[in-house]
Amino acid sequence: MTALSVLGLLPPGGAVTGGRILFDGQDLAAASAAALQEVRGNTVGMVFQDPLTSLNPTMTIGAQVAEPLLLHREGIGRKEAWARAEEMLRLVGMPQPSERMKAYPHQLSGGMRQRVAIAMALVCEPKLLIADEPTTALDVTTQHQILELIDNLRETLGMALILVTHDLGVIANRVDRVAVMYAGKVAEQSDVRALFARPRHRYTEALFAALPERAAERGTELHTIPGLPPSLTVRPTGCRFAPRCLFATAECEEREPELSPDREPELSPDRVPELSPDRVPELSPDPEPQPEAGGSQLLGAEHRFACFHPVPYGDAPQEQVVTPPPATATEPGEVLLELDALVKEFPLTGGPFARRRGTVSAVGGVSLAVRKGETFGLVGESGCGKTTLVRIVAGLEEPTAGTVRFDGRDLAGLSRAERRAHRRRIQLMFQDSTAAMDPRMRVGEILREPLVIQGLGTRADQERLTASLLDAVGLPRGAVHRYPHEFSGGQRQRLGLARALTLSPDLVVADEPVSALDVSVQAQILNLMRELQRDRGLTYLFISHDLAVIRHLADTVGVMYLGKLVETGPAEQVYAHPLHPYTRGLLDTVNVPDPAVAAAGQREPLHGETPSAAKPPSGCRFRTRCPLAQDVCATTEPPVSTPSGAGHQVACHFPLAVPRLASTV
Structure with missing residues (x-):
């Protein structure tokens, strides 16, 4: 609300009722609508949290980036505006900017859409840029690229930046001064x-x-x-x-x-x-x-x-x-979920008759095992195949090749009736809890729906179970009469967990369940998930871009890159001694919530763009970004080996042999 007030973009019913907003000597709080129109996108630019909803789906990228110039720069023609828009896309690191100018927002990845939003905000070279959660839900490498881009442009254009974020790692590494807000008030502000x-x-x-x-x-x-x-x-x-x-x-x-x-x-x-443990920042006097x-x-x-x-x-x-x-951890039991050489390819079509032009290799031969009672953490950049893999596990996609065995049974051999019954044992917890719930249904109906579909119990039995589920996730029983939009983000995620537990599953697949939550609510959800795991013997397949969350929650970690599983092993071993260069690059890219780590400058973040899954590199798929790549990496796919033993596996011709210090992530 504070950031939106600067540009006069408060939602209906909202208004600045006191104080001033002084920008370059002008009080924006008292400015007319026409005066604010001159400021927006001109001297003050804004990057919104969700670029997909802030971009016009009916306009090309070029038209949207050129639009601020046509509105705010007198005498500039469409041809010149188009050329400057293309130049700005090139400046923000957009690959093939001339081609992207003709594309539409839905044709770009999340990171590319965010680059477009930044280009739109900066095309008029504003004095102030407001970035509202510009990297939420982005993977660590895309987040690093976007933040580096904003930093570089800020220095190049000499502009001020207001960065709104709940990511304390971003705050520690990217800002000069901080204002901590609580319930509409500044609680504390200081040098970072x-x-x-x-x-x-x-x-x-x-x-x-x-x-x-x-x-x-x-x-x-x-x-x-x-x-x-x-x-x-x-x-x-x-x-x-x-x-x-x-x-x-x-x-x-x-x-x-x-x-x-x-x-x-x-x-x-x-x-x-x-x-x-080993780093203390040097503090200069205020x-x-x-x-x-x-x-x-x-x-x-x-x-x-x-x-x-x-x-x-x-x-x-x-x-x-x-x-x-800490509660006494239960030892993982027998293998519950096993994937063997799993492959998933999607047809790539085009032309007026939608002819097949190739395939997209979403999952390229993944083998892994998840044991009963453990948490298996799956990490990797966006587009690496994590979500496709879990959709196959949940029965929402059919594999192109390979097998999926659950509790010893090959799921491909199940009849339709058996598949329906089997789905009770695997449940999903989605990233966007709002979109996963029908806004027209009350919470009681949402939680009862799986029981109704499966024909389990009478209505009274279903209502008793619903009440006990709300107790388990820490919500009042009166919540059954309310709609999803009446709850906070953390409460909706608790509802999502309650719905996943309705059918008493053995495996819960959690796809980025805490990525959009602030750190305090995130801690509540993670504690709740671990408590329910202990009480109910749950097994989690947990997907996250947040490597700190995975390290805290997971027993075993799997690292995916462009459809391949490049490293797996016990969480502590993978973090303390990564064997694959990609894993080390991911860990070094993370924004650690410690300004001294950023000041030390001893980290080596990942660079470069992920290749297209439609044309993956030959041999090792990571070789185009790997600092250790040699000729054999281009011709031969690396075998899986265990150089450090103890179940720590890596698919690399030249695994990292020198132990590193324990990761700060």
């Missing part, structure tokens, strides 16, 4: 290094504690913030975080703390709180605050926070909740 080294507000402290990277060890419960954010339909009294803060007193409930400068003395080097235009110092460099009981300096972190001891 000072904030991560010495958070002062209890909400900031709790956010950091909820990070998977901060867990005591893999598999332990993550720190969570109790309760829910307040409803803002009625203006809260006192500190807005007080109902969820274990340090709150009567004073916190009676009056609201002001955003005040940090008056504590500067930290000496021996009192700087640790961020990681510079004197400089008055902003109009006298405001809200966004000055000074460390400011609004808390009556701030985190004290030099003390051990005081967590918002007490972490329970």
Whole structure:
């Protein structure tokens, strides 16, 4: 809402009712509609979270990038605007920009659409760019490319940037100053290094504690913030975080703390709180605050926070909740799901008669085994075949070749009736919980639907089971009377998990279930999934772009690249000693929530574009981006080997032999 207010793009019913928005000496809050029209896309550009919904599906890419020039630049013709649009696409790293100019948004990948959105926002060379979650749901390499692009363009064009994100790793690595917001208020703002080294507000402290990277060890419960954010339909009294803060007193409930400068003395080097076992950032003193235009110092460099009981300096972190001891892990049992040389190819058609012009190799001979009671984490860039693979497992796609065995039975040999009954044992948890639920149905109907389809129990039995499922996922039983849109994102994901558990499955396939959630809600969902796994003996096939989440949750990790499984093994071994160059590149590309890691500059992120699955490279498919590639990589597909033993497998001619330091991810 803050970002949308700058451009006057608040939804119907929303309005700026107080304060000012000073941009280059002009108060945008009091500006007329015509004045704002001159600012939007001209001196202030904006990149929205979902480029597919912010791009016009009926217009070509070239027409959309050229449109701001035609609106805001007098005297520029269509030919010149088209040429400058193509130049901007080239500047944002769009491959084959002249061809992409004629394409439509649906013909581009997610990363390419985001590049188009950035090109549109920058084509008029604005003074300020607002990027609202520009990398949410993108894989780590595409995220790295987009953020690098924004950084480079910011320096080249000399523009300011407001980056809105819930990814603390992005904050630690990409910004200079941070404002932490809670319930419509700035809770704390500071230089990024000072904030991560010495958070002062209890909400900031709790956010950091909820990070998977901060867990005591893999598999332990993550720190969570109790309760829910307040409803803002009625203006809260006192500190807005007080109902969820274990340090709150009567004073916190009676009056609201002001955003005040940090008056504590500067930290000496021996009192700087640790961020990681072997890295401590060097903190420079906060510079004197400089008055902003109009006298405001809200966004000055000074460390400011609004808390009556701030985190004290030099003390051990005081967590918002007490972490329970780790539960005794159950040893994985027999193989539940086994894939053997699984292949899936899609026909590539074109022309007026939709003639077949080739095939797309989505999955190219994948073999893996998932044991009962374990969590198998599947990682890789977008387009590597993860979702296609799980759709085959769930029975939504038929394999081109290979076998899928579940609990010892080949699924290809099942009759239609047997397939229907079998689907009860494998359930899906989707990335977008909103799109996965019928908005016209109440929650009770949504949860009962699988039982009705399978003909299980009477209505009374179904309602009792629905109530127990809501109890299990931590939602009130009264939720059965509400619609999906009446819930928050985290609550809808709990509903998605409840629906997946309705038929008491053996395997839950979770496709990016926490990618769009903030860190505190993410911790709640991950804790819930692990608790239900212990209580119900569930097996998870968990897909995620977030490597920190996979490391925390998964027992076994599989790394996919362009339809191939290039490395598998126990999670700790894969992260501490990756054998495949692609795995190491993924780990080095991750934005670690520690500014000192970025400052160290010892990481080697992945570069280059993933080849087309319609024309995968010969031999090793990763060779076109691999720093170790040799002639044999182009002619021979690498065999699967176990150079380090203990079930750690890699498909590489030249696996990494030198152990690396334990990953910070």
